[in-house]
Amino acid sequence: MRALLVVNPAATTTSARTRDVLIHALASEMKLEAVTTEYRGHARDLGRQAAESDDIDLLVALGGDGTVNEVVNGLLHAGPDPEHLPGLAVVPGGSTNVFARALDLPNHPVEATGALLDALRKGRERTVGLGLTSGTPGTDDEGVPPRWFTFNAGLGFDAGVVGRVEQHRERGKKSTHALYMRQVVRQLIGEPHRRHGVITLEQPGEDPVRDLALSIVSNASPWTFLGNRPIYASPKASFDTGLDIFGLKRLSASALARYGTQLLTSSPERGPRGRHVTAGHDLTQFTLHSKVPLPLQMDGDHLGLRTSVTFTGVRRALRVIV
Known part of the structure; x- marks a missing residue:
């Protein structure tokens, strides 16, 4: 070999x-x-x-x-x-x-x-599904090249946190969990769309879901780790299914306290829930539109500002040695 x-x-x-x-x-x-x-x-x-x-x-x-x-x-x-x-x-x-x-x-x-x-x-090997993003036809982002992601992507708040962390890393700071938590707080303080979200979720055959303030797309579970603690935004997400999405319509202090606590105490059986939560499981394709340019991240890599991103779940895309 x-x-x-x-x-x-x-x-x-x-x-x-x-x-x-x-x-x-x-x-x-x-x-x-x-x-x-x-x-x-x-x-x-x-x-x-x-x-x-x-x-x-x-x-x-x-x-x-x-x-x-x-x-x-x-x-x-x-x-x-x-x-x-x-x-x-x-x-x-x-x-x-x-x-x-x-x-x-x-x-x-x-x-x-x-x-x-x-x-x-x-x-021992397995063939896993991946997520693929592309520019949405008829929008300013139509010509953006497609890009694969392996476990998660986000448009808006979490991508803003990733961007802040990257700025600190470029200045020589180490990427630590403490650094991420500090940037979460700073991103929240500076977030202009905490109470009135600007993101719309569109998928074929479904009514649009409007006014999302946060959107996290998962191709696997857990969504991320805080130290050794797994965090489950979409517990059903899997390399063997399509994509999952978790969205919040509010990021007020009370909403953040509630849903942040739910994330920290989440499990493979139970993720965040409540009237401000939007969730979708095993989706083949959907689009996130924003009224204003928002940061986009994939697999923890900040990719700049976008107003429209189409997500596709591609099953059995990659052979992995496990």
């Missing part, structure tokens, strides 16, 4: 020495080429090269969710073809590693490497 290992040297939970150990362990079991990313988008370029190669069987991503997202978008640049494209393996090296943990992989890079080698020896 020939494998391409994509290494993010800025991965927050691995040192250079640890990465060397992992590379040697993988190289002992396969013909391995390791490439260290040098710029934003490099992992996507390497994923595309692997997809177009005739002799790469496996693509291994060593890094956080952002690295995985780039690799997946490169691998699927011409569309999903799990029968013929290289499989994907993930060695988590980020601060949260939602995709790897949603696949029930170990959150420690050394343990994850051991699990990967064991899975390869035993031929």
